[in-house]
Amino acid sequence: MKLIAISLSNNCIKKPRCKFCYLKDKKENYDFWKLENSIRGAIEKHKPDTICFEYNGINLDILLDPWWNYTQSIKKKINLTMTTMPQVITDTFCGCIKSHGIEAISLSYDSEKIKDQIEWVDKAQIIKKYEIKLACNFLIEKIPMNIPAGILKFSDQLNLLTLKPPGKIKDKSLEILKMEIEQYKSILSVAVDNCLGIQLGLTKECGAGTDFIHINPDGTTDDCCFKEKCFFYKDNKSKEKNENKTYNKIAEANNMPEPMKTRYIAYMRLRWGNPEDEELKCQVGYAQEWADRFLEGIEYECSDIEGQRILKEIDLEFL
Ligand code: SF4
Numbered sequence: 001m002k003l004i005a006i007s008l009s010n011n012c013i014k015k016p017r018c019k020f021c022y023l024k025d026k027k028e029n030y031d032f033w034k035l036e037n038s039i040r041g042a043i044e045k046h047k048p049d050t051i052c053f054e055y056n057g058i059n060l061d062i063l064l065d066p067w068w069n070y071t072q073s074i075k076k077k078i079n080l081t082m083t084t085m086p087q088v089i090t091d092t093f094c095g096c097i098k099s100h101g102i103e104a105i106s107l108s109y110d111s112e113k114i115k116d117q118i119e120w121v122d123k124a125q126i127i128k129k130y131e132i133k134l135a136c137n138f139l140i141e142k143i144p145m146n147i148p149a150g151i152l153k154f155s156d157q158l159n160l161l162t163l164k165p166p167g168k169i170k171d172k173s174l175e176i177l178k179m180e181i182e183q184y185k186s187i188l189s190v191a192v193d194n195c196l197g198i199q200l201g202l203t204k205e206c207g208a209g210t211d212f213i214h215i216n217p218d219g220t221t222d223d224c225c226f227k228e229k230c231f232f233y234k235d236n237k238s239k240e241k242n243e244n245k246t247y248n249k250i251a252e253a254n255n256m257p258e259p260m261k262t263r264y265i266a267y268m269r270l271r272w273g274n275p276e277d278e279e280l281k282c283q284v285g286y287a288q289e290w291a292d293r294f295l296e297g298i299e300y301e302c303s304d305i306e307g308q309r310i311l312k313e314i315d316l317e318f319l
């Protein structure tokens, strides 16, 4: 386990909230005592390298006082960091978090809300005055990203994030993104969130529940707040479900009628590797997802050009 992220409040000063806000449906109130129990348990269980406080701009003093007493006892073993937004950064804020052991801030740059880099750069300079390490959380909303010069100048690190839950990035855009990342790496340290890393081939799994967990203000724990709507999460779960199964068994478990069943099996074998090697290839995470697509009749719609070519080839024979 690398990271435990802790939401300090279900309230946020941003109005309107970000379109991807994970707090939208959450109504529970902050409860330090439950939170403390959860965090103590999570630290013992997961042994994180880093704790990241997510601060949304509400009641810093009320939230921090009990927290700091607790974190003082663990700060020697675990890096303490904070993710927050430019609106909350002041001298008082930076002085406060610095005196309480926060070593780094990830400052969000949300191109939808910040029309230019001026506010971000102003706040970055305040943070640097207090010798707090600064990363820019840059939300990728278009590719090429064209990251503003001020961000590159004042950040110690660039954290590239996707919208959540992530959609699939087109192959061509992925190639452009890879080239851009290499260019930025020659200027400063670049980190990529796992939702993006999985698409760039940097990680096999997104790490929800293994690399990181998320603790909510009421003390409940999530592997990822976006998982219910996330394609990659479902994909991973169906991969687990599909282990040691064959396409045939998956088709039967889904009560697939003929000729859909034959088309599905033929497609999976041809599309995802050696057609003879059903057992092995069935362990890819796509088996259940594609069974769902065939059952919904959206297999053409969901296929790329190569997939559609294969479907047409199969359908010449079976339909
Ligand atoms: S800053 Fe965070 S908590 Fe606030 S609206 Fe945006 S995503 Fe939600």
Ligand code: SF4
Pocket: 164, 165, 166, 194, 195, 206, 207, 208, 224, 225, 226, 227, 230, 231, 232, 233
């Ligand atoms: S489940 Fe994984 S890929 Fe999906 S949003 Fe969460 S971390 Fe990202």
